Structure formats: structure tokens, C-alpha cells
Amino acid sequence: MVNAAKTLSTATTAAKPFVKWVGGKRQLLPELVKRVPSDFGRYYEPFVGGGALFFHLQPQRACLTDINPDLVNLYAVIRDKVGELIEDLRQHVYEKTYFYQLRGADRTPNYQSWTDVQKASRFIYLNKTCYNGLYRVNSKGQFNAPFGRYTNPTILDVDNLYSCHHALRKAVIEEADFYAVRRRIRANDFVYFDPPYAPLSTTASFTGYTKGGFDTDMQYALRDLCRTLDNRSVRFMLSNSSAPLILDLYAEFNIDFVYATRAINSKAGKRGKIPEVVVTNYEY
Numbered sequence: 218m219v220n221a222a223k224t225l226s227t228a229t230t231a232a233k234p235f236v237k238w239v240g241g242k243r244q245l246l247p248e249l250v251k252r253v254p255s256d257f258g259r260y261y262e263p264f265v266g267g268g269a270l271f272f273h274l275q276p277q278r279a280c281l282t283d284i285n286p287d288l289v290n291l292y293a294v295i296r297d298k299v300g301e302l303i304e305d306l307r308q309h310v311y312e313k314t315y316f317y318q319l320r321g322a323d324r325t326p327n328y329q330s331w332t333d334v335q336k337a338s339r340f341i342y343l344n345k346t347c348y349n350g351l352y353r354v355n356s357k358g359q360f361n362a363p364f365g366r367y368t369n370p371t372i373l374d375v376d377n378l379y380s381c382h383h384a385l386r387k388a389v390i391e392e393a394d395f396y397a398v399r400r401r402i403r404a405n406d407f408v409y410f411d412p413p414y415a416p417l418s419t420t421a422s423f424t425g426y427t428k429g430g431f432d433t434d435m436q437y438a439l440r441d442l443c444r445t446l447d448n449r450s451v452r453f454m455l456s457n458s459s460a461p462l463i464l465d466l467y468a469e470f471n472i473d474f475v476y477a478t479r480a481i482n483s484k485a486g487k488r489g490k491i492p493e494v495v496v497t498n499y500e501y
Contacts (some may be wrong), residue, residue, distance in 0.1 A: 232380035234267030237350025242269040257407035263395040282393040289392040294337035296385040305338040306373040414458040440466040455496040
């Protein structure tokens with residue numbers, strides 16, 4: 218096996234997620250990092266989202282995937298065309314009318330002719346200026362989160378974009394569902410799963426970051442994939458809610474409770490600490 222210290226970048230620069238993301242893991246990083254194996258081959262993250270753990274670890278060999286095509290495009294642009302992205306981001310203004318004009322661009326026929334850089338720039342702008350950083354799409358895959366009210370939102374963070382570019386230089390970035398991890402995975406690799414969480418109640422579900430959502434059947438399918446990886450001696454770590462469904466699905470593995478603040482709730486008084494779970498198939 219490869220020592221983790223040798224797996225991580227030898228010229229690590231501080232990097233943080235370049236988008237806000239529902240269920241982002243920045244506040245839980247200490248809990249996650251201490252559970253990462255001390256040695257592994259390649260790092261896999263099938264639900265990359267904001268990529269907080271990846272940007273903290275900055276492994277030299279990584280495969281990052283997601284089924285959100287706009288998010289995958291953004292990652293690829295930051296890896297390959299960060300300078301062009303920065304220049305395009307300079308044009309944006311924080312203004313309500315401008316926001317809705319840009320939000321509505323994907324409803325127009327000429328949106329298909331936009332470049333990958335233009336689409337990535339639009340993604341960052343909408344993410345930084347929409348309500349509560351809530352990236353949400355409708356059944357047609359069109360962004361539909363409303364305008365957010367901020368004092369001075371940071372639309373362009375040049376230093377962090379370059380830091381993220383550095384971390385992503387050697388990463389494989391693909392649009393793919395979580396099943397795709399089976400194609401390349403080897404016994405000494407490490408997988409971190411951060412899927413859309415199982416709802417704690419009938420009103421708590423949020424899976425609108427893709428047009429297809431993530432239902433109970435998919436939670437079962439992900440558990441079955443974890444069993445397959447375990448049988449192949451592949452180590453995995455998984456985050457999810459503490460819903461009874463999740464506790465039952467992963468009862469055969471190691472389950473630890475951690476606590477996170479609810480980032481998205483219409484009532485500020487209900488944004489307290491709630492238990493989540495971290496599942497592993499190994500001791501740490």
C-alpha cells in the first residue's frame with residue numbers, strides 16, 4: 218500500500234470549496250480527516266459536491282465524479298481554464314434584475330452555444346448570489362433558486378480559484394453516477410461517499426441539486442455498492458443523516474455519530490446541531 222503522506226500533494230496550497238453546497242462538509246472536516254485511512258492508493262469521491270474533504274487532503278491521485286453536469290463542467294474548467302474563468306467572472310454584478318436575467322439563460326435556445334467557461338462562470342455567480350447558497354434545479358434541470366440578499370457577496374475569489382486549480386491539476390473529473398466507482402477501483406484505494414441525505418422527516422428531504430433527485434431505492438443501491446466494495450477489500454467512508462433507514466442499512470458496518478449545524482432552514486431558530494452519521498468498513 219501507499220503511505221497517505223506520499224499520496225497527498227507535495228506542494229499543497231490552502232484551498233476551500235469554490236461553491237456553497239447543501240450538506241457541505243467544511244464544519245465536519247476534523248471528524249472526517251481523523252477517519253481517513255493512514256495509507257491508500259487513489260482517492261475516489263463519487264458525490265463530489267463542494268469537495269471539502271478533497272481540497273483539504275489534496276491527494277495526488279484522485280477521481281472526482283458527480284451526476285450534476287454543470288458542477289462537473291465547473292470543476293473541469295477550474296482545472297483546465299482557470300484564467301479564462303477568472304476573466305469572465307469579472308463582468309458579473311450583484312443586482313437582482315441581472316441575477317434573474319442570468320438565471321433564465323438556460324431557458325433560451327442560444328444557451329447551448331455558450332462555452333464551458335461561460336457556463337462555469339454563470340454557475341459560480343448564481344451559487345454565490347442566490348438565496349442561502351441553495352443550488353436547486355427543476356425537473357428540466359434548470360436553475361430555479363431565488364435571488365439572495367447579501368451585504369457584499371464574494372463572486373470572484375482569485376486566490377482560492379488558483380489554489381483549487383492547483384489541487385485539481387492531476388484529478389480525473391467525470392460526469393458519472395456513483396456506480397461508476399466500480400470500474401477503476403482497486404483494493405488499496407479509498408472512497409468517500411457523501412450522497413444526498415435520507416430525510417429525517419417527510420418535510421426534510423432536499424435532493425433538488427439534480428433533476429432526478431435521490432430516492433430511497435438509491436439509498437439501498439448505494440448500500441449494496443458499499444457491500445460490494447467491502448467484499449473487494451476496498452475501504453470506504455460514508456456520510457449521511459441519522460435517519461432510521463440509514464442506521465438500519467449500515468448496521469453491519471461501523472457507525473459513528475457526529476454533529477453538524479443545519480445550514481438551510483427557513484427559520485433561523487431551527488438551525489441547531491443535529492446528529493449525522495459517518496460509516497466506515499475499517500477501524501481507524
